[in-house]
Amino acid sequence: MHYPSLFTPLQIGPYHLSHRVAMAPLTRMRADTSSLAARALNAEYYAQRATQGGLIIAEASQVTPTGRGNPDTPGIYSRAQVAGWKQVTDAVHAKGGIIFLQLWHVGRASHSSYQPDGVLPVSASAIAISGKTRTASGDIAPYEVPRALRTDEIPGIIEAYRQGARNALEAGFDGIEIHGANGYLLEQFLQSRSNLRIDRYGGSIENRARLLLEVVDAAIEVWGADRVAVRLSPYGVANDSGEADPMPLYSHVIGQLAPRGLAYLHFVEPRSSGAGRSEVNHTDVPAAFELFRPLWPGVLITAGGFDGASAEAAIASGNVDAIAFGRTFIANPDLPERIRKNAMLTPYDRATFYGGDVAGYTDYPFQEAE
Numbered sequence: 250m251h252y253p254s255l256f257t258p259l260q261i262g263p264y265h266l267s268h269r270v271a272m273a274p275l276t277r278m279r280a281d282t283s284s285l286a287a288r289a290l291n292a293e294y295y296a297q298r299a300t301q302g303g304l305i306i307a308e309a310s311q312v313t314p315t316g317r318g319n320p321d322t323p324g325i326y327s328r329a330q331v332a333g334w335k336q337v338t339d340a341v342h343a344k345g346g347i348i349f350l351q352l353w354h355v356g357r358a359s360h361s362s363y364q365p366d367g368v369l370p371v372s373a374s375a376i377a378i379s380g381k382t383r384t385a386s387g388d389i390a391p392y393e394v395p396r397a398l399r400t401d402e403i404p405g406i407i408e409a410y411r412q413g414a415r416n417a418l419e420a421g422f423d424g425i426e427i428h429g430a431n432g433y434l435l436e437q438f439l440q441s442r443s444n445l446r447i448d449r450y451g452g453s454i455e456n457r458a459r460l461l462l463e464v465v466d467a468a469i470e471v472w473g474a475d476r477v478a479v480r481l482s483p484y485g486v487a488n489d490s491g492e493a494d495p496m497p498l499y500s501h502v503i504g505q506l507a508p509r510g511l512a513y514l515h516f517v518e519p520r521s522s523g524a525g526r527s528e529v530n531h532t533d534v535p536a537a538f539e540l541f542r543p544l545w546p547g548v549l550i551t552a553g554g555f556d557g558a559s560a561e562a563a564i565a566s567g568n569v570d571a572i573a574f575g576r577t578f579i580a581n582p583d584l585p586e587r588i589r590k591n592a593m594l595t596p597y598d599r600a601t602f603y604g605g606d607v608a609g610y611t612d613y614p615f616q617e618a619e
């Protein structure tokens with residue numbers, strides 16, 4: 250059997266990708282501070298990284314004000330935010346790019362200083378993330394014990410995702426990715442160490458998976474399944490997550506998602522947690538894409554510490570269909586072209602990942618014109 254390469258075209262839902270080098274969703278904390286809307290600078294950044302038929306997954310965007318846990322992360326719940334994102338999608342489409350928006354609720358990975366009226370953040374259960382976070386005023390403080398959502402509040406959470414999905418459609422995105430990874434709200438419900446609920450959203454694997462699946466179904470009602478994607482991190486440890494035995498939980502989740510006919514499933518590989526404020530490279534961890542490939546009949550994307558050579562090898566193995574690049578895409582706006590030519594990559598500067606302006610955002614160089 251002849252397996253494809255990174256530069257073999259790929260169909261996702263109704264879209265024809267001309268290559269398999271995707272841009273991973275990357276929180277950059279550069280939205281407009283008061284409206285939390287994307288601005289012209291964000292449009293320039295995404296347009297720099299757009300290629301004809303290339304997939305961009307835009308950064309995690311909170312579907313409701315209570316879903317935010319960091320400064321200047323964009324939202325997708327207000328009219329101004331829809332207008333802000335429209336400039337981004339227009340700029341990416343002008344370059345022939347395809348852009349999905351990642352829908353986000355951070356749950357307990359927030360702090361009361363980010364919450365409307367300064368209330369406690371919400372989660373599946375009243376269990377705090379261990380360790381510290383940066384508050385809205387810039388101080389370092391312990392994570393707070395979140396307030397467990399009441400069962401009768403859960404429809405409101407699903408409605409927030411549904412409205413976020415509608416807004417993303419209106420903002421001109423090509424699809425949406427539900428953020429079910431990295432220890433945020435949906436993963437807080439999935440995993441037993443953050444979910445001690447005794448209602449139909451807690452306890453058994455079926456119950457813990459229910460909120461994610463109901464959110465996915467709400468998104469499908471808005472978009473159709475072939476323009477909805479899901480991101481999972483089965484072996485991740487971000488934000489104090491980590492299921493003791495991920496296989497039964499994630500086999501169930503992926504088994505439930507499979508017949509829905511989604512655009513793609515997207516993993517964060519555990520070996521490299523690129524987010525956060527320091528480099529963490531885990532060793533002796535499984536490859537999620539290899540383990541779960543047999544359960545997933547559709548398009549599979551993965552991310553985590555890939556370079557051109559390892560991405561090519563993963564695609565050639567037939568175990569994954571596209572590779573999303575995070576950190577190297579930050580520093581190399583023309584990454585697909587550089588990989589194709591095996592050209593040198595510009596190193597990234599972690600100090601400018603989160604917040605700030607042009608520096609470390611839109612000022613990374615393109616390859617010299619030949």
Ligand code: FNR
Pocket residue numbers: 273274275276277308309351428430431480517518521522523524525552553554555573574575576577602603
């Ligand atoms: C991330 N990551 C991330 N993941 C996600 O699902 N939504 C997000 O908004 C973000 N934000 C984010 C910001 C920054 C600055 C980094 C470095 C990472 C994780 C990212 O999508 C990717 O999975 C990891 O970075 C691993 O890929 P690389 O960087 O090793 O190619």
